[in-house]
Amino acid sequence: LAMVLSCGFFMACSAGMMIINKMVIRSVNMPNTIVMIQMAFTVLLLCAYPCGLHFGSLKDVKRWSLTVPWLFTVMLASSMLSLRYSSMGAIVVMRNISPLASLCIEGVFTGEKIEIDVWTLLSLLVVLSGVVLYVSHDIAFSPIGMLCMIANLAAGVFERLLQRKMIAVEPIDINKTGMMLLNNSISMVPMTGMILASGEAGSWHEFRDLSRSGWALLFASCVNAVGISWAGINAQAYVTATTFMVLANLNKFVVVGFGIVVLQEASSWQAVVGCCCALGGGLLYARARTNLARKAVPQETSQEISKRLIMSAVDEEEEEVAMK
Numbered sequence: 001l002a003m004v005l006s007c008g009f010f011m012a013c014s015a016g017m018m019i020i021n022k023m024v025i026r027s028v029n030m031p032n033t034i035v036m037i038q039m040a041f042t043v044l045l046l047c048a049y050p051c052g053l054h055f056g057s058l059k060d061v062k063r064w065s066l067t068v069p070w071l072f073t074v075m076l077a078s079s080m081l082s083l084r085y086s087s088m089g090a091i092v093v094m095r096n097i098s099p100l101a102s103l104c105i106e107g108v109f110t111g112e113k114i115e116i117d118v119w120t121l122l123s124l125l126v127v128l129s130g131v132v133l134y135v136s137h138d139i140a141f142s143p144i145g146m147l148c149m150i151a152n153l154a155a156g157v158f159e160r161l162l163q164r165k166m167i168a169v170e171p172i173d174i175n176k177t178g179m180m181l182l183n184n185s186i187s188m189v190p191m192t193g194m195i196l197a198s199g200e201a202g203s204w205h206e207f208r209d210l211s212r213s214g215w216a217l218l219f220a221s222c223v224n225a226v227g228i229s230w231a232g233i234n235a236q237a238y239v240t241a242t243t244f245m246v247l248a249n250l251n252k253f254v255v256v257g258f259g260i261v262v263l264q265e266a267s268s269w270q271a272v273v274g275c276c277c278a279l280g281g282g283l284l285y286a287r288a289r290t291n292l293a294r295k296a297v298p299q300e301t302s303q304e305i306s307k308r309l310i311m312s313a314v315d316e317e318e319e320e321v322a323m324k
Contacts, residue, residue, distance in 0.1 A: 010231035017228050018091070020221045022083050027214035028207070030200045031080030036191050037218065038076075038225035039184040045226055046181045053181060056173020063172060064179060069186035071159035076187070077194055078152035086145030094149045102157050117292060123284035130277025133270055163233065180229045 024034055046053065055061050082091050166172045167179075174182070195201055210218075 006231070006235045010228065010235045013224055013228035013231045017221070017224045018083070020217060020224055021080060024214075024217045024221050025080065025083050027217060028210060029084070030203055030206075031084050032077060032191060032195045032198055033200045033204065034218070034221065035076045035080050036188060036195060038222050039188050039191065041222035042184040042226050042229055043181065043188070046177055046184075052175075053178045054173075054175040055178050060172035060174055061182065064166060064174060065182050065186055068159060068162050068166070068179075069183045070190065071155045071162065072183045073187040073190045074155035075152060075159055077191065078148045078155060082145055082148040082152055084145075085142045085148060090145065091149060091152075094153060102161065117288065119288035119291070120285060123281045123288055125281075126284060127278050127281030130274045130279070130281060133274030133277065167233065176230060176233045179233050180226075183229065 021034070025031060028034060079091075
């Protein structure tokens with residue numbers, strides 16, 4: 001039940017984050033600054049309740065700080081830039097490739113034994129074919145957007161693999177809120193450099209003209225950022241990095257539908273079929289992984305059950321005799 005609730009909460013935050021960020025970008029065309037505001041909001045909220053933070057050792061803090069936050073920065077920044085230059089549908093479809101990349105390297109990277117069967121490979125091939133079909137008919141395709149999506153995919157794969165290794169495989173002594181604080185506080189350093197390099201600081205005066213609805217969307221994105229930051233780390237304790245990425249993509253039917261209906265994104269039949277293939281492949285993958293998990297659990301035969309019951313009865317009789 002904990003795994004279901006954890007994954008469900010992450011999926012809800014993930015879908016909401018993409019839609020809200022897309023709307024915020026349309027109101028405030030400063031993607032790096034928006035990410036910085038979300039990070040600062042998360043840090044302030046966590047520091048307001050320091051008793052909930054736990055850092056076991058300096059070694060563990062260094063191990064996390066020197067790797068995950070930097071990939072976290074690239075992932076968030078490239079995600080916002082992707083929303084600026086690409087449609088939400090294109091981002092959703094491209095992200096469905098991430099489990100394929102993760103599956104190829106996860107076993108080596110984390111040391112976990114990753115079971116693979118024909119249905120797993122077939123599901124990921126369906127995803128890949130859907131991606132190709134959608135991208136080839138995406139009306140909002142742009143080379144810059146594609147580069148941002150590729151950077152987001154690569155950073156996301158390695159960030160999830162590192163998180164999985166340090167949370168579940170070789171756990172470090174830092175609690176979830178501590179990991180959130182490290183991620184967001186350290187990431188503010190490179191993000192500051194990106195803001196200065198992009199020249200966004202010169203446009204900050206535009207916030208004075210932001211409407212109430214714009215401020216409301218920005219605040220909602222900050223709240224959602226806190227939620228998805230915690231939900232992502234929490235879910236990694238229950239599922240492998242590859243399965244985590246599939247879960248992150250399964251809820252995107254709502255995102256794609258919102259993009260087509262509200263934002264007038266790609267809606268040709270080829271794009272719709274490609275999107276359905278990519279998301280349907282994700283569902284097929286989830287089913288294949290569930291079946292593999294069931295096979296991995298040893299099942300007792302009727303003979304083994306009978307033998308266990310007989311042995312238990314014999315042990316009880318011996319105990320009664322000993323007591324007499």
